[in-house]
Structure formats: C-alpha cells, structure tokens
Amino acid sequence: MDSAEFHAAVYETVRLIPAQKVTSYGHIAKLIGMPNHSRHVGQALKFLDPAADPPVPWYRVVSSSGAISSRGPGTNGARIQGDALTAEGVEVTVTPSGERKVDFSAFGWFPAPGTI
C-alpha cells in the first residue's frame, strides 16, 4: 500500500463514522489493517482538502484518550473541531486547562476490523 492508497483508505473509513459518534486515530489505523500507523492517520487528515467531495468528517476523529489535540498554541484547530462536534450534538467537555474531551462511553464508535 502506497501513500495515496493509504490516504484513500483513511478517508474511506472516516466517512463510515456515524453522525454523533467519534473514534480514534489508532482505531482508524486498525480498521485499515495498519495498527502501527496511528500517526499517519493524523497526517492524512491534516493533508485533507476541507472541500473534498464526498466530505470527510475528520472532526469525528480524536486521540485514544478522547481528547482533541491542541495543534499547538496560536492555532484554532482544536476549537473548530470541538465546535463542529458540539454542533452535531456530541457532548464536548472542556477541562480547566482548556482541553476538549469526548466521552467514549456515550459517543465512541469502535467496530471490530472486518465487521464493517
């Protein structure tokens, strides 16, 4: 599997995430058969064209702890993602330190590989 196929597989899988559900980078990696490439799932989403057609609901992908990565101070990516999820009806908790988190027990989507 080359880089282009990897990206395609990631986008394809992310589109399968139901509305009002979230999953993790690591689980996306498992679903496409590359459990050790969680970092590259993030890369694929990072390179994604926001105007892709059909759209890719990248905002439904968070870290394994349920937290939304900050992307560093000065960037508003985390806030955008949190807002997008909130707008869809997903409960996003904001910790005192400003961290946004999602409750997997209520909104998690983790199908076993091969069952989708």
Place this chain on the structure above:
DNA sequence: CCCTTGACGAGCA
C-alpha cells in the same frame, strides 16, 4: 545517510 518531527498509543511513576 543521519537526525528530527509528528492532529498517536500504551505503560508506568
């Protein structure tokens, strides 16, 4: 070819 970076994950103190 070596070194550093990451929208990551799991384990441990």
Place this chain on the structure above:
DNA sequence: CTGCTCGCCAAGG
C-alpha cells in the same frame, strides 16, 4: 489527575 518513556514509521531537512 500530570508528566515521562518507549515504540512506531513516513517525510523532510
């Protein structure tokens, strides 16, 4: 809860 270590691997300098 926070912080640190190690494993992972493609990309870019």
